[in-house]
Amino acid sequence: xxxxxxxxxxxxxxxxxxxxxxxxxxxxxxxxxxxxxxxxxxxxxxxxxxxxxxxxxxxxxxxxxxxxxxxxxxxxxxxxxxxxxxxxxxxxxxxxxxxxxxxxxxxxxxxxxxxxxxxxxxxxxxxxxxxxxxxxxxxxxxxxxxxxxxxxxxxxxxxxxxxxxx
Numbered sequence: 001x002x003x004x005x006x007x008x009x010x011x012x013x014x015x016x017x018x019x020x021x022x023x024x025x026x027x028x029x030x031x032x033x034x035x036x037x038x039x040x041x042x043x044x045x046x047x048x049x050x051x052x053x054x055x056x057x058x059x060x061x062x063x064x065x066x067x068x069x070x071x072x073x074x075x076x077x078x079x080x081x082x083x084x085x086x087x088x089x090x091x092x093x094x095x096x097x098x099x100x101x102x103x104x105x106x107x108x109x110x111x112x113x114x115x116x117x118x119x120x121x122x123x124x125x126x127x128x129x130x131x132x133x134x135x136x137x138x139x140x141x142x143x144x145x146x147x148x149x150x151x152x153x154x155x156x157x158x159x160x161x162x163x164x165x166x
Contacts, residue, residue, distance in 0.1 A: 001111045007066035009103045010057050010115060012073075013122070016099065017054040019073040020092060021047050026076045027085045036082055038151040039136060043089070046129050053122055060118055082148055086137045093130035097123050 024047035032040035058068040079085050104119035139147045 003064045003066070003112075005110050006107055006112045006115045007061055007064050009106060009119075010061045010064070011066070011069040013100065013103065013119075014054060014057045014061065014068060015071055015073040016096060017050050017057060018070060020050045020096070021054065022072055022076050023092065024050065024089070027079070027089070030080055031082060031085065034080075034082070035152050036148045039082060039086075039148055042132060042136065043085075046089075046132070049125065049129070053125065056118060056122075060115055064115075082145060083137070083140050086133050086140060089133045090130055090137060093126050093133060097126040097130065100126060 024043045028040050028043040028047060031037075031043060061068045077088065079088055100119045100123045104116045104123065107113075107116040107119060
């Protein structure tokens with residue numbers, strides 16, 4: 001196994017995950033400010049999950065005796081429209097799943113089964129995130145922004161939870 005190849009793949013993924021955390025928290029802040037609390041909370045929850053991915057990748061880099069490069073893959077995109085935000089998130093998750101599939105294959109070819117398994121687990125998580133964003137995207141397409149506005153009544157609670165809070 002050539003550890004440097006795996007470390008490079010892992011560090012690229014660290015950069016991508018760091019970028020996702022920054023982007024999703026930006027979206028969280030602005031969606032919350034616009035009154036779209038449930039969607040804002042989805043972005044916050046997924047940003048926290050992405051932080052977990054970042055930690056797992058960093059731990060693997062350190063295990064391989066590499067240095068963790070904590071540089072985001074790019075700047076935060078200043079998107080404020082909820083539909084465009086969800087579309088951007090879907091594109092990010094789709095690209096991450098493709099990149100992690102490729103990295104898993106490269107780690108397999110490099111005889112690094114542990115990194116391969118980590119990347120495969122991340123593919124599953126990213127596909128799950130994509131699915132969550134896709135459901136929101138489809139609902140916005142079908143019902144417009146009224147869908148998000150109606151969700152926001154009660155601070156993001158379900159109607160049953162809001163009734164019990166009184």
